[in-house]
Amino acid sequence: MTQGQAPAVEGLFSEDGGTARLLGSRCGTCGTGYFPKSGLCHNPACDRSDMSDAAFGPAGTLWSYSVQNYPPPPPARYDEPYEPYALGVVDLDDGLRVVGRMDVAGPESLVAGARIEIVIGPIAHDEDGTELVSWKFRPAEEGRDA
Amino acid sequence: MRDVAVMGVGMHAWGKFPETSVTELCRVAVEAALADAAIGWRDVEAVAAASSRFSGGKGWGLNGNDVVEDMGSTGIPVYNMSAGCAAGGNAFNVGHALVAGGMHDVVLVVGGEKMPKGFIQTSGVEEETDPEYLRQRCVGMPGPAFWALLCRRRMDELGTTEEQLARVAVKAHEVGRHNENARFRQEFTVEDVLGSALVSDPLRLYEICPVSDGAAAAIICSADAARRIGGDPVWIAGSAVATARFDDGLPRGLAGIVPTGMAHHSEAAMAVSKALAQAGAEPGDLDLVELQDNTVYYELAFPEEWGLCKPGEAEHLLEAGETLPTGRMPINPSGGFLCFGEATTAMGVFQVCEVTWQLRGQAGARQVPDAKLGLAQTLGLGGNGTAVVLKR
Numbered sequence: 001m002t003q004g005q006a007p008a009v010e011g012l013f014s015e016d017g018g019t020a021r022l023l024g025s026r027c028g029t030c031g032t033g034y035f036p037k038s039g040l041c042h043n044p045a046c047d048r049s050d051m052s053d054a055a056f057g058p059a060g061t062l063w064s065y066s067v068q069n070y071p072p073p074p075p076a077r078y079d080e081p082y083e084p085y086a087l088g089v090v091d092l093d094d095g096l097r098v099v100g101r102m103d104v105a106g107p108e109s110l111v112a113g114a115r116i117e118i119v120i121g122p123i124a125h126d127e128d129g130t131e132l133v134s135w136k137f138r139p140a141e142e143g144r145d146a
Numbered sequence: 147m148r149d150v151a152v153m154g155v156g157m158h159a160w161g162k163f164p165e166t167s168v169t170e171l172c173r174v175a176v177e178a179a180l181a182d183a184a185i186g187w188r189d190v191e192a193v194a195a196a197s198s199r200f201s202g203g204k205g206w207g208l209n210g211n212d213v214v215e216d217m218g219s220t221g222i223p224v225y226n227m228s229a230g231c232a233a234g235g236n237a238f239n240v241g242h243a244l245v246a247g248g249m250h251d252v253v254l255v256v257g258g259e260k261m262p263k264g265f266i267q268t269s270g271v272e273e274e275t276d277p278e279y280l281r282q283r284c285v286g287m288p289g290p291a292f293w294a295l296l297c298r299r300r301m302d303e304l305g306t307t308e309e310q311l312a313r314v315a316v317k318a319h320e321v322g323r324h325n326e327n328a329r330f331r332q333e334f335t336v337e338d339v340l341g342s343a344l345v346s347d348p349l350r351l352y353e354i355c356p357v358s359d360g361a362a363a364a365i366i367c368s369a370d371a372a373r374r375i376g377g378d379p380v381w382i383a384g385s386a387v388a389t390a391r392f393d394d395g396l397p398r399g400l401a402g403i404v405p406t407g408m409a410h411h412s413e414a415a416m417a418v419s420k421a422l423a424q425a426g427a428e429p430g431d432l433d434l435v436e437l438q439d440n441t442v443y444y445e446l447a448f449p450e451e452w453g454l455c456k457p458g459e460a461e462h463l464l465e466a467g468e469t470l471p472t473g474r475m476p477i478n479p480s481g482g483f484l485c486f487g488e489a490t491t492a493m494g495v496f497q498v499c500e501v502t503w504q505l506r507g508q509a510g511a512r513q514v515p516d517a518k519l520g521l522a523q524t525l526g527l528g529g530n531g532t533a534v535v536l537k538r
């Protein structure tokens with residue numbers, strides 16, 4: 001993140017050398033991943049919760065996508081005048097199905113099964129002009145399968 | 147477990163009633179149900195009510211207490227059940243358990259709701275530990291967007307077309323226009339539906355249910371009480387509640403597991419299969435289904451997920467007219483949520499009213515011929531699912 005930016009909610013993602021990751025946890029017993037962090041493994045088939053911090057992403061596959069054509073009710077954030085944004089559900093390679101905004105102009109180019117990378121980007125601006133950022137999904141560049 | 151009968155049902159019409167309180171809506175429904183059962187308020191031994199987040203209940207979801215104070219404080223026990231949009235179905239399940247378990251002989255189940263304008267705000271808390279808050283704050287994915295994601299997946303996977311989606315709405319209004327309690331009673335063409343605004347691509351305004359005001363009530367009784375009262379019982383053959391399983395692949399919250407199998411809305415599928423098992427019935431035995439059609443997608447996906455038809459077959463059955471009241475697999479002869487709009491916590495009781503009228507042969511122009519076995523299903527935020535099987 002640069003100056004004048006702030007995360008929509010603290011502590012959910014990192015960006016290091018241009019690589020975005022989601023900050024969650026993973027159970028050492030059953031391997032289940034969690035985002036956001038969880039203090040307990042929720043897998044009923046797991047015999048012993050053994051949670052430690054884990055980062056997820058950035059690479060995954062698009063499961064489905066949509067567009068938010070109207071302004072969402074609170075507590076969602078957006079700038080006026082409202083511009084529809086695309087949404088996606090992505091299956092990360094390290095085993096999480098995650099929801100997020102898409103970093104694309106429109107859904108026309110999208111198709112289920114497309115390769116995706118996580119990026120950190122703006123979703124709205126605060127009253128004082130601070131750019132609020134969150135994780136987003138961007139179609140992975142050809143030959144640079146993140 | 148004792149046998150339990152539905153002896154009376156009643157409804158306030160669905161619509162927007164800015165001048166009427168939710169207690170007044172419930173009063174109309176309760177008085178109609180009492181009259182239908184031919185009993186009086188003092189005969190009611192307990193109330194199982196749906197808790198509303200949006201109206202009445204003193205802001206605490208104490209909607210059953212509002213009803214008792216309004217009808218007359220006889221000192222009876224009140225159970226206020228909260229389960230998001232499944233609250234009405236949940237209240238019915240608890241009411242059934244109270245009678246089946248021998249605690250009471252005559253129970254009122256009631257749900258009433260007045261909804262705020264606009265689309266439903268799903269998260270009621272502003273806490274960064276609440277997954278629904280995080281989902282809206284960091285992403286901005288209200289209910290219709292969630293349905294749109296499921297619908298788009300189906301289109302990419304099975305080839306469902308926009309015209310087929312529109313046809314579900316056209317069919318809903320084709321039957322719903324015959325329902326005097328429905329809010330929207332006009333007919334639509336495929337062109338009308340496809341001409342309505344995109345709410346969340348690929349779903350359009352006429353393909354998702356708006357919010358409404360409404361109330362519904364049911365009087366349920368033990369077999370002994372039913373005999374004493376006389377009249378025309380419809381029997382509760384199965385009543386089940388379930389919550390979502392860990393291996394469910396629906397994207398709830400911010401993230402979940404990547405499922406190995408095809409598991410969506412496990413709470414709904416489990417509630418339906420449990421209720422059918424209690425009834426000793428197979429999905430194919432059902433003469434009609436009232437399912438929660440918040441959007442056209444569910445009318446295609448749910449029958450397949452519950453085994454009423456094969457995966458990918460729903461569009462063909464729709465186009466062949468088989469989901470009409472006169473078809474092989476009648477779905478939502480009431481007109482469903484698409485024609486009523488959603489008075490969220492009243493919907494589970496609304497469905498019981500419709501299935502009861504269908505099984506009694508009182509559904510008029512939307513009647514399913516010779517209906518003997520019917521299913522009612524709801525689901526709500528938090529992974530709550532309910533199902534009721536009624537039989538004649």
Ligand SMILES: [Zn+2]
Binds near residue numbers: 028041042043
């Ligand atoms: Zn575990």
